[in-house]
Amino acid sequence: MEWIERRGQVLGTAALGLLMVGGYLGLVWAPPDVNQHDVMRIMYLHVPIAWDGELAFGVVFVASIMYLWKRDLKWDRLAAAAAELGVLFTALTVALGSIWARPVWGVWWTWDPKLTATAVLFIIYVGYLMLRLVAEDPVRRARQAAVVGIVGFLDVPLIHLSSQLWRGLHQGATFRVLQDPTLDDRMQVALIVNLVAFTVLFAFFLGQRLSLGRLEQRRDEILWEEAQRV
Amino acid sequence: MSDWSYVTLAYLVAWGGVTAYAVALARRVIAARRLEQRLRAALDMEARTAVEEPERRAGGNSTASGWTAEGE
Numbered sequence: 001m002e003w004i005e006r007r008g009q010v011l012g013t014a015a016l017g018l019l020m021v022g023g024y025l026g027l028v029w030a031p032p033d034v035n036q037h038d039v040m041r042i043m044y045l046h047v048p049i050a051w052d053g054e055l056a057f058g059v060v061f062v063a064s065i066m067y068l069w070k071r072d073l074k075w076d077r078l079a080a081a082a083a084e085l086g087v088l089f090t091a092l093t094v095a096l097g098s099i100w101a102r103p104v105w106g107v108w109w110t111w112d113p114k115l116t117a118t119a120v121l122f123i124i125y126v127g128y129l130m131l132r133l134v135a136e137d138p139v140r141r142a143r144q145a146a147v148v149g150i151v152g153f154l155d156v157p158l159i160h161l162s163s164q165l166w167r168g169l170h171q172g173a174t175f176r177v178l179q180d181p182t183l184d185d186r187m188q189v190a191l192i193v194n195l196v197a198f199t200v201l202f203a204f205f206l207g208q209r210l211s212l213g214r215l216e217q218r219r220d221e222i223l224w225e226e227a228q229r230v
Numbered sequence: 231m232s233d234w235s236y237v238t239l240a241y242l243v244a245w246g247g248v249t250a251y252a253v254a255l256a257r258r259v260i261a262a263r264r265l266e267q268r269l270r271a272a273l274d275m276e277a278r279t280a281v282e283e284p285e286r287r288a289g290g291n292s293t294a295s296g297w298t299a300e301g302e
Binding site: 039042045046088091095100103205212219223 | 248255256259266270
């Protein structure tokens with residue numbers, strides 16, 4: 001965790017460079033889709049951003065388990081930092097999906113199982129952040145948030161399974177482990193570069209958000225010391 | 231709206247959202263760092279005052295300061 005905080009400059013520069021390359025590949029280099037034409041280029045953002053959101057909630061899930069096991073507040077700080085990023089990236093996922101859906105499906109929003117499960121995931125973690133705001137005792141807050149963080153993550157596999165379990169408009173997975181992707185080579189390269197770029201951006205944001213959490217904890221400790229002396 | 235209008239809108243939303251978050255986060259980190267430094271400085275000053283004040287008071291009543299107690 002400390003590593004990711006200390007490497008802020010390297011991660012920030014790498015993320016910026018990779019995002020610029022990814023932007024070029026997605027907007028210029030990759031060919032238009034045979035059915036969706038240029039609108040498909042939105043997928044070079046939508047998919048990596050959705051991945052970032054789920055990665056963030058995966059971090060919340062693991063950090064919450066670690067907190068309940070070790071009772072060390074550093075895990076709670078990690079969960080809080082990742083949850084904030086998860087909410088940001090999930091909100092962007094829904095917004096980008098909506099912009100893509102309008103020309104392709106003809107609607108901005110539909111109650112498709114995958115979209116609904118994603119909206120539920122967003123609401124769960126907005127609730128998680130609100131819970132953190134209202135609870136004052138840090139230990140109690142960490143324990144309650146950890147429970148919500150773990151239970152909320154159960155929605156993530158549901159999002160992935162929803163397009164297989166129920167009939168909806170959303171397409172299934174394009175990439176599958178140990179299977180040939182159903183994408184043109186150049187589209188595949190553009191998507192992979194953007195996935196890497198957004199993963200590095202996630203790492204950069206997580207490091208900066210962890211620094212903020214550490215500073216806030218130190219501030220609280222100082223105020224606590226002061227209150228004890230008075 | 232043309233295909234490229236939707237693409238432009240999507241890129242604006244994504245980059246705008248990411249940039250806004252980056253700026254807000256940077257401001258929060260800077261503000262928290264400044265506040266932490268100020269609090270620590272205030273706490274140090276208070277601790278120093280707490281040590282110096284009894285010394286000053288003790289020094290003020292002592293004959294070693296050159297003052298002479300009444301009646302002596």
